[in-house]
Each structure stands twice: as structure tokens, then as C-alpha cells.
């Protein structure tokens with residue numbers, strides 16, 4: 001399946017649109033700078049974000065008997 005409409009999120013720091021994909025390694029932030037700014041705030045609140053669901057498509061089913 002192809003995704004022709006990439007998910008766009010807003011950078012929590014500067015509100016710029018960020019493509020939710022491999023092109024945005026710092027998502028949901030637009031850049032490392034924004035990520036670091038937010039991480040700095042987290043450090044005080046000890047806030048954690050649950051990771052995005054991992055879509056692992058491994059069909060390596062092995063029958064070991």
C-alpha cells in the first residue's frame with residue numbers, strides 16, 4: 001500500500017508543519033533544535049511520551065522442534 005497523503009503534524013515548538021516520516025528524523029519536531037528545547041522542558045516535568053506503535057512486518061515464523 002502506498003501512502004500518497006503523508007501525515008503532517010505541527011512542530012510543538014514553532015508550529016511549523018512537519019512531515020511524519022523518515023524525512024523528519026526529529027518528528028514531531030521540525031528540527032533538532034526544537035526537539036532539544038522541548039526535551040529541556042521535559043527534564044523538569046519528568047514527562048514521558050509513549051512510543052509510536054511499532055509496525056514490524058516480520059514473517060519469519062520458524063518451527064523449531
Ligand SMILES: [Zn+2]
Nearest residue numbers: 011014030034
Ligand atoms: Zn520547530
